Amino acid sequence: MKFAFSLKNKLKIAFLLFCIMCCSLLIRFLEDKSVEKINESFISMYNDRLVPATDLYFIAENLYHKNSIIQNSLGFYGSSIHPSVGNIQLAKHNRKIDSVISKYELTVLVKQEKQYLNDLKTSLAHQQFQESKILNLVIHDVLEGRRLYETSGKNTSTRALKTLSALIKMQSKVGDELIKDSEIFVSGTKIYSTLQVILAIAIGILIVGIVSASNAVKIQNEKFNLN
Template identity: 35%
Template sequence: MKWTLFIQQKMKVAMLLFCVMFFVLLTGILGSKNLNSMNRSVNTIYNDRLIPAADVYYISHHLHNKMALLNDMLGKNNVDVNTVNQLKAIHNKISGLLSDFENTYLVKGETASIANFKHSYSTYNHAEATALGLIKSGEASAARLVYDNELKQAHKGSLKVLDQLINIQSNVGKDIIKQSEFNANVFNLLSKLQIVVAIVIGVLITRLVMSSRIANIPAENYKLN
């Protein structure tokens, strides 16, 4: 009977230890997944949200510069070669920033907004080329009409789309932050559960060992008598 009880106690201890190992392994895997998810979220916020948001800001800034340069030429009623070269350089910068933006991870709304921006920006460039051609031809009044109507309208349309992109960036960023906070809370909960389970099972193992020793005392005393 003593050996049977001893084996039973050992089996219980072994089962409890197995439970500890299983729970530690499970929480370790889940914790690792949560950490990886948080790491991806941080990278996404930086690479796919913060940098593209900066790109949108610079595109907007360059659009304003293009408008200012063309307005300056209209005021002088002269197509300056240096100014035209500046317009081309700004156009190349906008194209490069737009290409960088497209190479990031895009949500559905961003894809549609970029397509709308390309359309508005294409309309703007067409109006700009028309205005430049009219200035060269000495038709300042006609060039001013193109500037005040077609070009300004295309400019406003482009800026409106850029505002939409900024709003999308903000909303998606907030969602990513919420997901990261959730993952962090889950990781903290798993860590606390791991500690609690380890303590509880440790107490149970101690009680089993102590009860086993107490059960053996009468038999030892009997042999001594």
């Protein structure tokens, strides 16, 4: 009878230890997953947000230079360049912009970013068309070129910059979301660490209980033998 009771208790203890071991393994697995997610968030923050955001500002810089070329071709501010030279310079900046956009398209983009990017590409294409039209007019009639620039050229340039600004803001918004996700994962790892501490304490208490029970049985056996 004592043997059956002892065996039953041992089986309970073994099952409890097995459950604790499974919980420890599960917590360890979840913790590794959280660390992996945090790492992915930081990599994405750098590769898909920080670097592309820098590239987008580079587009803004090229748009500024393009506007200066148009103004110089029109003879504004007392400086002037030949339209053919202006076309060459514009083509150079357009290639730089196209290169940045092609690189940007390879990054991970959310749905809204894709929409803003398509809008930007449309605005840039329309701006390039207007720029080419203005410079072709300047060759024959500077005043007509200036009129076209004042009526529609400025608007297309402003629209392109606004679309670019919206895309940059969207980049910042998605970056904030990534930071929030990382904070959630960090909180998860803290919870998992706390659970591991609790399990360690539970194992310690269980071991103390087993040792105390063993000592009590040993003392009882010694008393029984003495009797």
